[in-house]
């Protein structure tokens with residue numbers, strides 16, 4: 001899997017709310033109402049990661065979740081990172097609506 005050019009990344013980011021690109025990776029951070037909501041979102045995201053065989057570097061502190069996505073095999077951002085980021089946005093939006 002080839003890493004995307006910076007131009008491709010910037011244009012794809014226009015359709016990916018709440019994520020930014022720096023240090024060769026996609027980054028976002030979410031704040032939930034409480035720890036349980038955050039953990040339940042992390043668990044749902046985990047199933048998406050397994051389905052895509054693509055895993056985040058993420059940090060949870062109480063009700064906050066910081067996520068970094070990059071493709072190790074490509075040393076940069078690939079389509080897979082955008083695919084997982086979009087799936088994460090769908091899950092988190094559901095979490096926020098509950």
Ligand SMILES: C[C@H](O)[C@H](O)[C@H]1CNC2=NC(N)=NC(=O)C2=N1
Pocket residue numbers: 053054055056069070071072073074
């Ligand atoms: C062998 C296995 O397919 C690879 O290690 C997968 C697993 N999950 C992964 N996750 C991420 N973020 N990047 C990868 O390159 C990657 N590679």
